[in-house]
Structure formats: C-alpha cells, structure tokens
Amino acid sequence: MAHLKTLLALGIVVLLGCPVMASSPHDGLVEYLDGCLARGDRQVVQEMVRSLEATPLPATPSHEALIESIHGVLSLRGEETLAGRVLRVRRARLARTFVRGLEPxxxxxxxxxxxxxxxxxxxxxxxxxxxxxxxxxxxxxxxxxxxxxxxxxxxxxxxxxxxxxxxxxxxxxxxxxxxxxxxxxxxxxxxxxxxxxxxxxxxxxxxxxxxxxxxxxxxxxxxxxxxxxxxxxxxxxxxxxxxxxxxxxxxxxxxxxxxxxxxxxxxxxxxxxxxAFFRPWDWFGLQLDDGTDYNIFEFRPGVGFAGRCHVNVLGPDGRLEVFEKIAMARTSWWKSPVSHDLFVTSWALHVPGSGESFTVTTQVVDQEMPRTAWYDLPPAYWEGAVNVVRSGSTTVSGVGFSEHFPYRRPVRTRRPLPATN
Missing domain, CATH: 2.40.370.10 (AttH-like domain)
Structure with a gap:
C-alpha cells in the first residue's frame, strides 16, 4: 500500500501536467517504476499503465518523453504485454497531435x-x-x-x-x-x-x-x-x-x-x-574519394515489424539527400570461430533514389566484437573497416566502416539489384 500511495502521488503530479523542473517528477516516476519491476512488484506498474490508458496526458514534448521512457523501461525489463499497451497509447496520441519533441x-x-x-x-x-x-x-x-x-x-x-x-x-x-x-x-x-x-x-x-x-x-x-x-x-x-x-x-x-x-x-x-540492441540492424558509414559520404542503416524485419531503411547522402557541396529504399545483396559470409555466429564479408548495394551502386568488402574478415563474459549483455556483432568500389570501376572508390549483428543463415536480397556491366 505504501508503494501504491507513492506512485499515486507521483502520478497526480504528472497527470496535472506540472512544469518539468531540473529534478523532474517525471524522472522520479520512471525510476520508481523501474525499481518496482526490479523487485517483482507489478501491481503498481499495472495501475500506472491503466492510468495512462484512461487519462490523456497534456500534449507536450516532456510528456511524450515520459511515455517513451515508460515504454523503454518496460521493454528493458521484459514486460512485453505492458510495453505493448503503452506503445498503443503513444501511437494513439501521435494520431491526434503533431507534437514529437522536435526541438532543434x-x-x-x-x-x-x-x-x-x-x-x-x-x-x-x-x-x-x-x-x-x-x-x-x-x-x-x-x-x-x-x-x-x-x-x-x-x-x-x-x-x-x-x-x-x-x-x-x-x-x-x-x-x-x-x-x-x-x-x-x-x-x-x-x-x-x-x-x-x-x-x-x-x-x-x-x-x-x-x-x-x-x-x-x-x-x-x-x-x-x-x-x-x-x-x-x-x-x-x-x-x-x-x-x-x-x-x-x-x-x-x-x-x-x-x-x-x-x-x-x-x-x-x-x-x-x-x-539498445532491441532489433538487429545493418549499418554503413562510407567516405567516398569524391567527397560524398553515405550513412546507411536498415533495421531487419521481424515479428510484427516490416523492417525500415534510412539512407542519408551528404554531397561534396554539403547538400543532404535522404532516401528510404536500398537494395542490399549479401554476397559472401564468414562464420566466427569464437561465437560461431554468421557474419557478412561483402555486399552489393544499390540506392534507387541516387542511382548509385557499390560493392562493399571487408578489409579484414575477422573484426568481430564477441561477448567476453556471462554478464556482457549486448550480443556479438561485427564492426570494422571496409573498402568501397563503385559499379563499373575496378579501383577502390572509398573506405568506410560497417556494423551488423549476426545472422542465423545466409539470406538473399529482398529487392532486385539493377543489372551492371
């Protein structure tokens, strides 16, 4: 009962939309919820989720951040059902308001x-x-x-x-x-x-x-x-x-x-x-010799998630182009002798928005970052230096780094690559 009274006191402050101070009641609420979950006390957490579902919070960036924090803590603690309910609350709020916390x-x-x-x-x-x-x-x-x-x-x-x-x-x-x-x-x-x-x-x-x-x-x-x-x-x-x-x-x-x-x-x-590390991704930071830089990352699809891709191209003149599609063929593989995980060692990339195609190849095959202890929570992943060759070229066109999480088995591209000479 003491826990519930504390939660309700914090909840009243939040629901009334009091200003966020340097020592924010929002921070206290999130830390309190995390402590409850750590102790296995789910009753107060369930009450908080029901409160979010029943009582709309003011449409301010700070309250959007609060809901994101609650969802994140629930996900981190493995409370998938409660996290899903909070996520539905957030999606409903975004359908009603354009407030996204977009401070520059x-x-x-x-x-x-x-x-x-x-x-x-x-x-x-x-x-x-x-x-x-x-x-x-x-x-x-x-x-x-x-x-x-x-x-x-x-x-x-x-x-x-x-x-x-x-x-x-x-x-x-x-x-x-x-x-x-x-x-x-x-x-x-x-x-x-x-x-x-x-x-x-x-x-x-x-x-x-x-x-x-x-x-x-x-x-x-x-x-x-x-x-x-x-x-x-x-x-x-x-x-x-x-x-x-x-x-x-x-x-x-x-x-x-x-x-x-x-x-x-x-x-x-x-x-x-x-x-962090909730959903596996593939990332590339490429620096081409002509002054063009590519930031490419793709979240892999999974249960209830279709995948998502972001391609950012910064030209030599400083102009930024943003695209949401990429064709990615993984053309060679390496199995780690340490983690026994499967990683990619070469890719064929095509960006439909810019018309550019590349071959990306690891400079050293073994650049794995394997787990080193039982308490080392993040998974093994591959992070290392790569060479970039533009389509139609026979010489290195740039360098970069790639980061990706392991695969269970070799996969093919989901989108066709253009024909190359």
Missing amino acids: IVFPLDHGAHNRCLSEWWYFNGHVTVGGERHGYMITFFKVFPKLNFVHAALTNLDTREHVFHRTFHSPKAAAAATGRLDVRFGKDSVREEPDGRFRLCFTVKGRRLDLLLRPQRAPMMVNGNGLIDMPEGTTSRYYSFTRLETVGTAVWPDGSTRPVEGRSWADHQWGNFV
Whole structure:
C-alpha cells in the first residue's frame, strides 16, 4: 500500500501536467517504476499503465518523453504485454497531435549527455596510419538507463590483419558524461571538445594507447534532415554524424615506443528512449574519394515489424539527400570461430533514389566484437573497416566502416539489384 500511495502521488503530479523542473517528477516516476519491476512488484506498474490508458496526458514534448521512457523501461525489463499497451497509447496520441519533441539539435549543448534518455552513445571510427602501418579503429561510449555504462573499442592492423578489442563495463563512479558540452570519461577512455572545436579522443586497446585530435572538415549530417529517426519499438531517436574528421595524434605501443598517427575519422552521437540492441540492424558509414559520404542503416524485419531503411547522402557541396529504399545483396559470409555466429564479408548495394551502386568488402574478415563474459549483455556483432568500389570501376572508390549483428543463415536480397556491366 505504501508503494501504491507513492506512485499515486507521483502520478497526480504528472497527470496535472506540472512544469518539468531540473529534478523532474517525471524522472522520479520512471525510476520508481523501474525499481518496482526490479523487485517483482507489478501491481503498481499495472495501475500506472491503466492510468495512462484512461487519462490523456497534456500534449507536450516532456510528456511524450515520459511515455517513451515508460515504454523503454518496460521493454528493458521484459514486460512485453505492458510495453505493448503503452506503445498503443503513444501511437494513439501521435494520431491526434503533431507534437514529437522536435526541438532543434543545438551545439555544443547536444554534444553532451541527455540523462533523461533510456539509451545514448558516442561513437567514433577511423582509418589512420600508425607509424606508417594502416589501421582501423572504433570506440563507443554507451550509457543506458539507469546506471549501465560500458565501452567497446577495437584496433585492427590492416596490413598484418591483427585485430584487438575490449568490451568493458564501468561502475557509475568510474563513468561520467557532462551535460551541455562534450566531456565523456569512462575509466581511462575519454572524449571531450577542445576550445578550438576539435575533439580530443583518448583510449587504450590491449596496451595500445591512442591520443587523437579530430577536426571536423564539414558541418554535421543531421540524419533524415532533422536529426530524428523512428525506432522499431515505436519510439524515436535523435541522431547526427560528423562524417569527415581530420585526425592527427600519437600512439604509445606496448613496447613503449611512440608513433605518429594521421588519417580520417567519423563520429556518431545518438540518444533517445529506445532499447539498445532491441532489433538487429545493418549499418554503413562510407567516405567516398569524391567527397560524398553515405550513412546507411536498415533495421531487419521481424515479428510484427516490416523492417525500415534510412539512407542519408551528404554531397561534396554539403547538400543532404535522404532516401528510404536500398537494395542490399549479401554476397559472401564468414562464420566466427569464437561465437560461431554468421557474419557478412561483402555486399552489393544499390540506392534507387541516387542511382548509385557499390560493392562493399571487408578489409579484414575477422573484426568481430564477441561477448567476453556471462554478464556482457549486448550480443556479438561485427564492426570494422571496409573498402568501397563503385559499379563499373575496378579501383577502390572509398573506405568506410560497417556494423551488423549476426545472422542465423545466409539470406538473399529482398529487392532486385539493377543489372551492371
């Protein structure tokens, strides 16, 4: 009964539409619901869902965020039936109002953390030379509600084909992400924005320490034109990319030697009230030699979900084109000896909206990020450097990174690819 009284007190504040303060009653309600689910106390959660169904909330961005957060917590806790009921409430609200929380992305404010969101990450990849040897790197700082923080990082020598990585969890005391500015530190791995606008990225992978300065060479890509994408579970995510970052720095190797680093990087920042790794996807960040950059990702279809594709093309002149269709043929496969999962090693891509066709091929086959411990919740996935060849060409037209989750069996394209010469 005490739990129910607390919930009703918080619910009254929310239902009356009180202003959202720095210490928001909305935050308290979501944390309280999560605690109830953790204790196995479903009665108060069921009452809250019934309240949402019976009493419409004010049509404000903050209340839309509240409903997204409740749905996300229920999904994260495996309460699929209750999550489905909340999702139906949200869809009905969107049918009645155009309020979507579409505040514009503002810099440097939105470089920082968004602590009321269920999921957020800062992601970087790059093609660099380290002491004259070609390498690909990637690192992601993950922050998941309420206090789950982890880093995935990898470094691949593209000449020797050596691939090293780590997947490391950090306690709340060892992880910090500032609001209002880019300043993220998880253990000894960090990224922050310098006064001159460059990003300082420092991380270690298996004794190899990289200290990099990344300078944006063009304005950020607002994915889908406004930085908003629909997620498979019915919620939304904010998303922007820095597709070209001039990169310089140093690397300290396990033998104590210091080596110069130079090359080009890519950065993503994504946040929202969605469940990370809820639905598998295939993603490509491609940097072509003519100055065109592609951000391509496709959520795979599943039960009750037809799949969704987003193609963003940033031209050399800075003009952004957005398409929703792609034909993707997976033309070769690799089975991991570690996870025994099946991954793609080459693709044929065709973008009907732009008329462009590519062959994308992994530069090193084994760039898997397998799970490393029983408590390592995210699944194994493949993340690594690729080469891009335009249709009709015999030489490399660009480079990029691809990320995809494993497949149970080889699949064919669902849309026909155009004939090529």
